[in-house]
Amino acid sequence: MNHLSQQQHMRWMKVRLFTNQLSKVIFMLSAFFGLFVLAVLLYRVVSEGIGSINFSFLTGKLSTQPERAGIMGAILGTLWLMLVVAPVTMFVGVGTAIYLEMYAKKGRLVSFIQTNISNLAGVPSIVYGILGLTVFVRTLNLGNVVLAGGLTMSLLILPIVIVASQEAIRSIPFHLSEASYGLGATKWQTIQRVILPSALPGILTGAILSLSRAIGETAPLVVIGIPALLIPFPGSIMDRFTVLPMQIYYWTLDASLVAEYANLAAATIIVLLVTLFILNSTAIIIRNKFGKVE
Amino acid sequence: MKFNKFLLFMIIATFAVVLAACRTDAGEENGSKKNNASAKVSADLKGSVVIDGSGTVYPLMARLAEEYMVNEQENVSVEVSRAGTSAGFKKFLVDNGTDFNDASRQIKDEEAAEADKLGIEVKELKVALDGLTFVINKDNDWATEMTPEQLISIFLADGTVEKWSDINPDWPNEKINAMGPNENHGTYEFFYEKILDKQDMKSTVNLQQEYSTLVNLVSEDKNGIAFFGFGYYVNNGDKLQAVAVDFGNGAVEPALDTIAEDGAYADFTRPVFTYLNVNHAKEKPQVKDFAIYVMNNINKFAGETGFAPIPENEAKENISFLEGLK
Numbered sequence: 001m002n003h004l005s006q007q008q009h010m011r012w013m014k015v016r017l018f019t020n021q022l023s024k025v026i027f028m029l030s031a032f033f034g035l036f037v038l039a040v041l042l043y044r045v046v047s048e049g050i051g052s053i054n055f056s057f058l059t060g061k062l063s064t065q066p067e068r069a070g071i072m073g074a075i076l077g078t079l080w081l082m083l084v085v086a087p088v089t090m091f092v093g094v095g096t097a098i099y100l101e102m103y104a105k106k107g108r109l110v111s112f113i114q115t116n117i118s119n120l121a122g123v124p125s126i127v128y129g130i131l132g133l134t135v136f137v138r139t140l141n142l143g144n145v146v147l148a149g150g151l152t153m154s155l156l157i158l159p160i161v162i163v164a165s166q167e168a169i170r171s172i173p174f175h176l177s178e179a180s181y182g183l184g185a186t187k188w189q190t191i192q193r194v195i196l197p198s199a200l201p202g203i204l205t206g207a208i209l210s211l212s213r214a215i216g217e218t219a220p221l222v223v224i225g226i227p228a229l230l231i232p233f234p235g236s237i238m239d240r241f242t243v244l245p246m247q248i249y250y251w252t253l254d255a256s257l258v259a260e261y262a263n264l265a266a267a268t269i270i271v272l273l274v275t276l277f278i279l280n281s282t283a284i285i286i287r288n289k290f291g292k293v294e
Numbered sequence: 295m296k297f298n299k300f301l302l303f304m305i306i307a308t309f310a311v312v313l314a315a316c317r318t319d320a321g322e323e324n325g326s327k328k329n330n331a332s333a334k335v336s337a338d339l340k341g342s343v344v345i346d347g348s349g350t351v352y353p354l355m356a357r358l359a360e361e362y363m364v365n366e367q368e369n370v371s372v373e374v375s376r377a378g379t380s381a382g383f384k385k386f387l388v389d390n391g392t393d394f395n396d397a398s399r400q401i402k403d404e405e406a407a408e409a410d411k412l413g414i415e416v417k418e419l420k421v422a423l424d425g426l427t428f429v430i431n432k433d434n435d436w437a438t439e440m441t442p443e444q445l446i447s448i449f450l451a452d453g454t455v456e457k458w459s460d461i462n463p464d465w466p467n468e469k470i471n472a473m474g475p476n477e478n479h480g481t482y483e484f485f486y487e488k489i490l491d492k493q494d495m496k497s498t499v500n501l502q503q504e505y506s507t508l509v510n511l512v513s514e515d516k517n518g519i520a521f522f523g524f525g526y527y528v529n530n531g532d533k534l535q536a537v538a539v540d541f542g543n544g545a546v547e548p549a550l551d552t553i554a555e556d557g558a559y560a561d562f563t564r565p566v567f568t569y570l571n572v573n574h575a576k577e578k579p580q581v582k583d584f585a586i587y588v589m590n591n592i593n594k595f596a597g598e599t600g601f602a603p604i605p606e607n608e609a610k611e612n613i614s615f616l617e618g619l620k
Contacts, residue, residue: 064356141390225385227344227373229356231363240342240373256506257353257529 045273049266057267062231062242066260071268076233077146077241078215078275084150084237085157085214090207092154093161094196097203100162101169102191121159128156129223137224144225147237152220157210164206168199201290208283212276218245244272339367339580346375347382347396348480350523351566353599354422354592355396361595362587370580379480386569387412393581395569398424398480398523415572419585419612421592422601425524425553426485426562428537429509431516436465439538439545442489442561448472448519449485451494458517466517473508473520476501481523484564509533524548525600553602566601575619582619589613 060070096117104110132152142148172195180190196203226246234241251265345355352374359372377385379397386395387408401409401418409416428445430437437458447455449472458465475481482501486492502508505526512518513533527536527548538545541561546552552559568588575582589612593603 064353064360225375225377227375228352229359229374230371231360232371240371256504256509257526 042273045266045269048263049268049270052263052267053270057264058271061233062229062247064229066258066264069264071244071247071271073230073233074242074244074247074268075271078243080146080234080237080239080241081150081153081243082211082215084147085153086207086211088151088154089158089161089210093158093207094165094203096158096162097165097169098191098195101166102187102195117159117162121163124219125156125217126219126223128152129220131155132220133223133225142238144227144240145238146234146241149221149224149226149241149243150237152224153214153217156217156220157214160210160213161203161207164210165199165203168202168206169195171202172198201286205283205287208279208286212279212283215243215279216245216272216276218249221246222249244268244275248272338369339583340369341578341580342371342373343394343578343581343584344373344375344392345394345396345568346377346385346392347394347568348379348398348566349376350398350424350480350525351396351421351568352376353525354566354595354601355394355568355588357595357599358588358591359584361591362584366587367580367583370584372584378478380478383569386571387414391571393571393574393578394585396421397567397569398564399483400567401569413573417570417572417575417612417615419568419570419589420565420604420608421568421588422566422596422604423553423555423563424566424601425548425559426481426489426521426564427524427527427548428519428521428539429512429527429534430519430537431512431514432533432535433516434535436462437519437537438535439540441540445537445539446490449474449490449495449499451496468517471500471511471515471518472496472498473500473502473511473518475505475508475522476503478503480566481521485521488564489562523600524550524553524602528600550597550602555602555605557602563602565604572619575616582616586613586616589616 057070058075059072060068062071062073063069100110100113104113129152132148132155136142136148136151137144140148176194176198177190180194185193221243226242227240228250230240230242232239248265248268251261251268254261255265343359345359356374359374363370363372375382376396379395379399382392382395382397383401383405386392387405389412391414401416406416428440440461444461447461448470455461455470457467457469459467474485477483486495500511502511505522508520508522509526509530512520513530519537527534536548538547539559539562540546541558543558546558548559548562551557553563554560555563557563570581570585575585589609592609593606596603
């Protein structure tokens, strides 16, 4: 048996401890890299835009004069869009998840659907825009209205909602539904009274996170065609509309003509970030609050 | 799970309250889009006017649209987009297409043929004049005045001019960096067809999609020279200087009065247009009304958006044509 000399042992020890420290530093740096980029972005946006945020900017109508322009139209457009996207994705998304998890027999068909849902989740958003333009705007002849935009956005986030809902349903302990069946409940009664209530926090978290993605998307709407100047507020799902990210896009383009538009774009980014922050916080609160119940 | 339902209820209630609050503003214009057949000539018009097309013309038309909505017809919604001249024509030349298409060039023969095929009667309305402006760096103190021939030689592929000293032996022996907007722009088409007379352009000319890129490139390059519409020069006058062009009677700076129809800069001036779907103007009173408003007020707003006004008699001719539509 070879005994290691004390000296050699110490040397190896040092190398191991150094590697340990080094890996810690490397991983810490990569963790802080994202934070650093976020800080730079926030600093730039806030310093450029905070001066333009005031009551008349938030509640005013769109204008070609930067000092008079407001974003109420874009805020309402975003709300109207959500009013289409939220019910459609919740119904179709949760419905698909219930079918796949509760009704469908595991087999080729289910795994085919499953694979396609995963593939759809990876399709670039601009492709959904082209789909929306062809199907909703042109073929169904809806025009570039809230309904067409909302349905396109729903398609975009559906895969995420389906997968999140499936995870939520799958995570419910089997004995809960077994107990329900044991008491003589039908499948639908079990789904309605046992499965859905327990899965709701997970479903809601997924839905809210995907809604915040829909709020921030621009590419599909660029393809569908959102007017650069639209002053009246949308009043129904059949009205033309504009949304916050589109306004950021147009004002960034306008900045080459009139520099003040860069400030308006930055101010709109702040409003959008705050909206997303509120939505994502809600999702986290729901998850933390109800995750413990089980 | 009670709290859960309560939360859901709160979210839905918030949505409902916010939307109910804003309905009062926009509710009335709803549904009015369908009754365009009842042609009212009276003061209160409703419905929408949809405009797309050139990004060059956009600032002017957007300004007019806003003024029209604020001062004339607050229940009419005029929507202005800027897909570009050619992309705009694609949306204009379909059934139920846009009402107007802004254009920084004239309609092409194939586009006009497409309109005939679809039975769309098209009326060309000249809205303003735009001066092709050559810009150089602020530190360039030699090439501030040039003749049209010298400017053209910078961009031509015949290889005679590569350096400033090729134009004038007193100028620096340094390479000229020529730039301009790319083929997507009506400004490029005008420069290539009307100024270069379709002669080949140097392949080294740096063609860009965004005007803001050109502004930045020239403002950072002492040997840079670029061309674009006068409006982009006016708004960036602090970063660039314009070349005064000597058409034979002394050097002329591009300015609102010189790029006018018979101004001294007229050789480098091009008209910009909006094309009206006459069928729509006959069916929808708000389209006709807005068209007349545009022709009546165009010269008021041309200057502040960097365009020169059109001759009054041309505007008047168009107005009498429009008023005669039934």
